[in-house]
Amino acid sequence: MPDPNQTDRGVLEAIRGGDAAAWTRLVEEYQGRLLRFASARVPQRADAEDIVQDTFASFIKVTKTLQIETSIETYLFGILRNRLVDRLRTRWARSVCLIQDVCRTGADEGPVEPLARMPATDPSVSWCVSHSEQRQLQRQVLTEALQQLIRGFQEARKFRDLKVAEMVFYGQLTSVEIARLLGLEEGLVRVVKHRCLEAIRARIAQCDALKDASISYSEDLLTEVWETQRLSCPKRSVLSEFLLESLSPEWFDYVDFHLALMGCHFCRANFKDLQEQQTGDQHTQFRQRIVTSTVGFLSEA
Numbered sequence: 636m637p638d639p640n641q642t643d644r645g646v647l648e649a650i651r652g653g654d655a656a657a658w659t660r661l662v663e664e665y666q667g668r669l670l671r672f673a674s675a676r677v678p679q680r681a682d683a684e685d686i687v688q689d690t691f692a693s694f695i696k697v698t699k700t701l702q703i704e705t706s707i708e709t710y711l712f713g714i715l716r717n718r719l720v721d722r723l724r725t726r727w728a729r730s731v732c733l734i735q736d737v738c739r740t741g742a743d744e745g746p747v748e749p750l751a752r753m754p755a756t757d758p759s760v761s762w763c764v765s766h767s768e769q770r771q772l773q774r775q776v777l778t779e780a781l782q783q784l785i786r787g788f789q790e791a792r793k794f795r796d797l798k799v800a801e802m803v804f805y806g807q808l809t810s811v812e813i814a815r816l817l818g819l820e821e822g823l824v825r826v827v828k829h830r831c832l833e834a835i836r837a838r839i840a841q842c843d844a845l846k847d848a849s850i851s852y853s854e855d856l857l858t859e860v861w862e863t864q865r866l867s868c869p870k871r872s873v874l875s876e877f878l879l880e881s882l883s884p885e886w887f888d889y890v891d892f893h894l895a896l897m898g899c900h901f902c903r904a905n906f907k908d909l910q911e912q913q914t915g916d917q918h919t920q921f922r923q924r925i926v927t928s929t930v931g932f933l934s935e936a
Contacts, residue, residue, distance in 0.1 A: 643707045650698050653933045655926075662691060662925050665708060667912055668871075669715050670921070672904035676719055684921060686722060690715045691925050695932045709865055712901055772842070777860050780838035784831060785867055794889040795819075797867065799827040805861045806897060816896065865901055869893060874906050 649657035669690060673683035693714050694701075701710075781804070788797035798817060802808045810828065814821040861867070869877070869890050876882045877890045893899050894906060912918075 646707065647698060647701065650695065650933070655930055655933060658695065658930060658933060659922075659926050661707070662929075663922050665711055666691075666922050666925060667908035667918065668708075668905045669711060671907045671911075672712070672715060672900060673719060675900065675904065677722065682722075684924075686718045687715065688925050688928060689718055692929050692932065693718075695929050705864060708871075709863075712865070713863060774856070774860055776839055776842045777835070777856065778864055778866070780835045781857075781861060781864075781866050783838060784834050787834075792885050794885050794892075796827050796831075797889065798892055799824055800831050801861075801867050801893070801897060803828050803831070804857045805867065807858055867893065868899060868902050871905055871909070874902065875909055878906065878909055 646657055646661055650661065666687060669687045670683055673686045674680060677683045677686065690711060694711060784800065785797060788794065788800070795817070799813055799819075802813045802816070808816075810821050810824045813819070813824045817824075873882070873886070873890060877887060877894075880887070882890065894902055
């Protein structure tokens with residue numbers, strides 16, 4: 636799995652060194668998008684603020700030993716999601732995309748288990764290991780395979796195929812549902828899905844460490860990896876360009892799909908934060924409250 640980018644490494648090192656200004660900048664950068672995300676899931680703003688404040692407190696307490704393999708933003712969202720699940724166990728724990736709230740019939744294919752139906756390269760290999768280290772390796776290799784797939788679609792401007800992949804692996808929709816929502820032939824959707832699975836299988840086959848493992852398949856693993864790593868989420872800079880309508884037509888169409896049709900909760904929170912960023916005293920007061928309540932942990936981090 637790729638290392639965090641240089642900027643995030645620098646920020647983390649500064650916070651580890653007790654740099655209060657670096658911590659304040661980090662809170663200022665992320666508080667808005669985290670609060671928008673939490674506010675969409677709890678009825679009272681005060682509750683949402685408490686959850687976000689707890690998220691920052693949890694983050695700063697572990698910075699001394701933290702070894703993140705993804706961006707700080709993704710790690711913060713991960714902590715926030717866990718806090719929300721604790722608060723709203725039955726209500727929100729399995730919510731991924733807004734589209735799933737209205738489209739999850741499974742009428743044409745039954746439960747979506749794409750990897751379960753994909754022939755393995757070796758009969759001894761399946762998709763979920765019982766041993767924790769093997770399972771972690773599997774997630775890592777699967778993450779790399781999906782990243783490679785998504786990057787290839789983006790670089791080739793194959794946004795139609797990226798939409799199909801996102802709806803299959805992230806939204807867990809059936810071919811019939813995808814064809815209807817995107818206005819495509821069902822056969823074409825199945826072809827794109829098959830090509831995606833073949834590409835993923837080819838990447839997994841390159842991992843020698845998994846060849847002799849005794850593994851059992853978990854149908855939610857693809858969605859889990861896609862969701863927790865936020866693999867197809869546009870960067871904040873891209874969302875800013877979308878807001879300014881300065882993206883190329885194909886990129887603009889994809890971001891609109893990701894926000895409006897897929898309804899990605901993470902990116903909708905990010906986008907709303909961009910729209911409302913620094914709009915009033917409430918935002919500043921909340922940041923000051925977070926910094927005041929957490930800065931004391933710098934000496935302990």
